[in-house]
Amino acid sequence: MLWPGTLIGAGAGYFIASIPGAMLGALLGQTLDRRLQLHSWAHLRERLGGRATLRNDELLFVLLGRLAKSGGRVVEKHIEQARQEMRHLDMSAAAQQRAIAAFNRGKSGRDSLRGYLGRLKTQPHAAEGVLRACWRMMVADGRVDPKERELIVLWGRWLGWTPQQVQALGADYEPQKKPLATRGGTYQQSLTLLGVTASSDPEQIKRAYRRLLSRHHPDKVAGTGASPAQVREATEKTRELHHAYALIREQRGFR
Incomplete structure (x- = not known):
C-alpha cells in the first residue's frame, strides 16, 4: 500500500x-x-483539519455512535448498549473515556471510515466482532432503521463481506419478537426475570442485570460452540433483560 x-x-x-x-x-x-x-x-x-486519527479501540465506538445517530436521534437504549459493549470488552476507566469520546465523535458522521475498516479485512475474527457489535446497536431500540441497514451493509463490504453475509449475521440479532407483557403486568415480570424483588436496592438490581447479561450474551454463547438457534435464543434473552431493566429503572426512578 x-x-x-x-x-x-x-x-x-x-x-x-x-x-x-x-x-x-x-x-x-x-x-x-x-x-x-x-x-x-x-x-x-x-x-x-485538526482531527486525530482513530485508535483501534476507538473505531468500534465511532461506528456505534454513527449507527445510533443515523436513525434520527440517540436514545437511552443506544447509550446503554454502548455501555454494555464497554463492559463486554472489560475496558479500563481511561479506555472507557476514549470510547465515550469516540461514540460522540461518531454521531457527527464526519469521519471517513473506509480506510480504517479496510485494514480489518485480513483479521476475519475482528471484522466479525465489529459487525456483531453494530448489529447489537442497531436492534438496541427494538427496530432496524433502513439507514442503519444501509450503513452496516456498506461497512461490511469494506470489511470484505457480501451483503448476504452481513444480513445472515443479522439473523442472530433480529429474532422473531415475542411479546414481553402488557404494560400493566410488566413490572413484576421484570423483577422476576432479573431475580430481584420490589425491595431490592438499585445496586442489587444493577448487579443482577449485569450478571445475567454476562451469562446470556450472544458472543459468549457463540464462543461455546452453540448452534445458531441457541445464539438466537441468547439474543432474545438479552433483549428481554434490556427491556426488563429499563422498565424497573423507570418504575424505581434510578439511573
Whole structure:
C-alpha cells in the first residue's frame, strides 16, 4: 500500500532531485505516515483539519455512535448498549473515556471510515466482532432503521463481506419478537426475570442485570460452540433483560 505521505514525499523528492530525491522523499514520507498513522488520503485530510486519527479501540465506538445517530436521534437504549459493549470488552476507566469520546465523535458522521475498516479485512475474527457489535446497536431500540441497514451493509463490504453475509449475521440479532407483557403486568415480570424483588436496592438490581447479561450474551454463547438457534435464543434473552431493566429503572426512578 502506498500511503499519502509516501506519495507526497516521493513526488516532491523527484521534483527536487529526480530519482534519488524520489527515493529519499518516499522514505521520509513513509516515516511520517507511520508516525501519524496515515493510512489513506481521508486520514490525511482529517489530520489537516485538526482531527486525530482513530485508535483501534476507538473505531468500534465511532461506528456505534454513527449507527445510533443515523436513525434520527440517540436514545437511552443506544447509550446503554454502548455501555454494555464497554463492559463486554472489560475496558479500563481511561479506555472507557476514549470510547465515550469516540461514540460522540461518531454521531457527527464526519469521519471517513473506509480506510480504517479496510485494514480489518485480513483479521476475519475482528471484522466479525465489529459487525456483531453494530448489529447489537442497531436492534438496541427494538427496530432496524433502513439507514442503519444501509450503513452496516456498506461497512461490511469494506470489511470484505457480501451483503448476504452481513444480513445472515443479522439473523442472530433480529429474532422473531415475542411479546414481553402488557404494560400493566410488566413490572413484576421484570423483577422476576432479573431475580430481584420490589425491595431490592438499585445496586442489587444493577448487579443482577449485569450478571445475567454476562451469562446470556450472544458472543459468549457463540464462543461455546452453540448452534445458531441457541445464539438466537441468547439474543432474545438479552433483549428481554434490556427491556426488563429499563422498565424497573423507570418504575424505581434510578439511573
